[in-house]
Amino acid sequence: MDRRAFINLFLGGSLLGTVVSFLYPVIRYLIPPRQAEAAAKRILAAKVGELAPNSAKLFRFGSTAAVLVNTADGQLRAFSAVCTHLTCTVRYEGDTGTLFCPCHNGRFDLAGNVLSGPPPRPLEAYEVEVSGGDIYVSRKA
Amino acid sequence: MARLWEKTQAYLEPRFMLSAVRDFAKKKKVPEHKRSFWYFFGGICLFLFIIQVLTGILLLLYYTPSVDAAHESIQFIMSQVKFGWLIRSVHSWTANILVGVIFIHMFSTFFLKAYRPPRELTWITGFLLLVLFLAFGFSGYLLPWNELSFFATRVGTDIAGVIPIIGKALKTFILGGPEVSGATLTRFFWLHVAVLPAFALLIMAIHVILVQTLGMSRPVGIGETKEISFFPEFILKDSLGWLIILAVVGAVCVFLPWEAGPKADPFSSTPLGIKPEWYFTFMFTTLKLVPAHVFTIEGEVLAVLGFMLGGLLLMLVPFLDRRAAREKRSPVFTVIGLAILAYIVVMTGLTYLAPNIGK
Numbered sequence A: 001m002d003r004r005a006f007i008n009l010f011l012g013g014s015l016l017g018t019v020v021s022f023l024y025p026v027i028r029y030l031i032p033p034r035q036a037e038a039a040a041k042r043i044l045a046a047k048v049g050e051l052a053p054n055s056a057k058l059f060r061f062g063s064t065a066a067v068l069v070n071t072a073d074g075q076l077r078a079f080s081a082v083c084t085h086l087t088c089t090v091r092y093e094g095d096t097g098t099l100f101c102p103c104h105n106g107r108f109d110l111a112g113n114v115l116s117g118p119p120p121r122p123l124e125a126y127e128v129e130v131s132g133g134d135i136y137v138s139r140k141a
Numbered sequence B: 001m002a003r004l005w006e007k008t009q010a011y012l013e014p015r016f017m018l019s020a021v022r023d024f025a026k027k028k029k030v031p032e033h034k035r036s037f038w039y040f041f042g043g044i045c046l047f048l049f050i051i052q053v054l055t056g057i058l059l060l061l062y063y064t065p066s067v068d069a070a071h072e073s074i075q076f077i078m079s080q081v082k083f084g085w086l087i088r089s090v091h092s093w094t095a096n097i098l099v100g101v102i103f104i105h106m107f108s109t110f111f112l113k114a115y116r117p118p119r120e121l122t123w124i125t126g127f128l129l130l131v132l133f134l135a136f137g138f139s140g141y142l143l144p145w146n147e148l149s150f151f152a153t154r155v156g157t158d159i160a161g162v163i164p165i166i167g168k169a170l171k172t173f174i175l176g177g178p179e180v181s182g183a184t185l186t187r188f189f190w191l192h193v194a195v196l197p198a199f200a201l202l203i204m205a206i207h208v209i210l211v212q213t214l215g216m217s218r219p220v221g222i223g224e225t226k227e228i229s230f231f232p233e234f235i236l237k238d239s240l241g242w243l244i245i246l247a248v249v250g251a252v253c254v255f256l257p258w259e260a261g262p263k264a265d266p267f268s269s270t271p272l273g274i275k276p277e278w279y280f281t282f283m284f285t286t287l288k289l290v291p292a293h294v295f296t297i298e299g300e301v302l303a304v305l306g307f308m309l310g311g312l313l314l315m316l317v318p319f320l321d322r323r324a325a326r327e328k329r330s331p332v333f334t335v336i337g338l339a340i341l342a343y344i345v346v347m348t349g350l351t352y353l354a355p356n357i358g359k
Helices: A001-029 B001-016 B018-027 B036-060 B070-079 B086-111 B120-142 B146-161 B167-175 B182-214 B230-255 B277-288 B297-314 B330-351
Strands: A042-046 A056-061 A064-070 A074-080 A091-093 A098-101 A106-108 A113-114 A125-131 A134-137 B029-032 B226-227
Touching: A042 A056, A042 A064, A042 B226, A042 B230, A056 A091, A064 A091, A064 A134, A098 B086, B001 B018, B018 B230, B029 B036, B029 B230, B036 B086, B036 B182, B036 B230, B070 B086, B086 B230, B086 B277, B086 B330, B120 B146, B120 B277, B120 B297, B146 B167, B146 B182, B146 B277, B226 B230, B277 B297, B277 B330
Parallel strands: none
Antiparallel strands: A042 A134, A056 A064, A064 A074, A074 A125, A091 A098, A098 A106, A106 A113, A125 A134, B029 B226
16 A cells, blocks of 8 residues: 555545544434333222213323223223324224224224224233222233 | 615625626526426425425424423414414415425426436435425424324324334434324424424525526427526516415415314324324325235335335436436326326325225
8 A cells, every 4th residue: 555545544534433423422312312111000090980881081001091991881991092003092982882093993892802994903901900999900911 | 776776786796796697597598388387386386485484483483392382382372472373374374385386396397207317316306305395294293282283293103113124213213202292392393493494405405506507398399499588587477476376375374374273182082083284194094094914014014115115216217217318208107197196186085085984
């Protein structure tokens, strides 16, 4: 390697190193810091008697929404309210007794299974436990 | 007064070489033929962008980009600030009209095959501007932090999240975390008022310089035609279009001021009848119709990859249409363009006329 080529390589390498040393902190700055997710284990979702038969209530479960359904025959069921298609929040429809996502018309039954529309997976079902006058919801083990 | 004008010109001339710019504008010719009407849409895009910048700067005075204050500040602008309703409505309406005019400009350029050499880069920069303005629309939509925009952002960013390999990281980067939150609002604000305008100005400058240096393209088969001067003839005709648009925007804003909508509640159900801004509805309705699984692939992944591939092919059309590059008619590409246009129109129409499709 002659002297000219060495200097070109040295200056080019220095320039590249400088650019990378400027870009690296900027790129790291743009990536959001990882924050501890509020991982809910057991949540007080409602009081007994709060929900009439064939109605539902949305509640906060960790950092996402969940839905507690009191079915027409008085059974309590809870699911993640986040649609498995594109994460819209589902709503309970009393006339059909189903959970419906208005974004792309996905529909789930009260076991969380997909009845129609584009959702690829069932809704995550949670455990429901009545303790005294309180209704608790927790993730299935 | 005339003397003052002369003195000002004499001062500026050696510093800015104004006569060179004037001579260029006078010398520059624009072909006039039966399809030259479509040339005006580029100028209308520029005009609408200028309105966007001016009204955007005015909105910055009162808008607060935080979860607790964003919606309240929009309501304050709409109800308390004098003419706030007008400034915001002009901003929102012109944003929508601008996207529509960009689509018209793009399709007219496509059908006139104006992407032929040496104008490939003009087409590509134009396509990039379309993408940037869709990003402007998407990021600006969230800023009022209302119910519709919140869920539209959730869906839109989740679409980015289904892209194989990079999707999850991309979604976290866009949202500033795992969910749509205050961090997302801050990021979208940063994108909307700083990053996207910087890129848009750069690419727009390249696009306009290319248009100015290469001139307007004559459609295939149209030989030598009558020409008019760029300045003042073409500019005067262009400004007539600008005035018509301004009148339409003014009328629409007065009779249909842009609503603030109810404040977003991340833990409420998605409202019934939700849909994104009209220019995203063809993708929205497609996502309703695509089945949950196609073979082993999830339907939405397939749809998103399809749209990305379609966009890429559209961007590269100057290199694919070899007949047009040889100044020959290319009916196959005209038919493909018509099919894309028909798809967009039908899917957009279905969004509004058959909202329960796929239910």
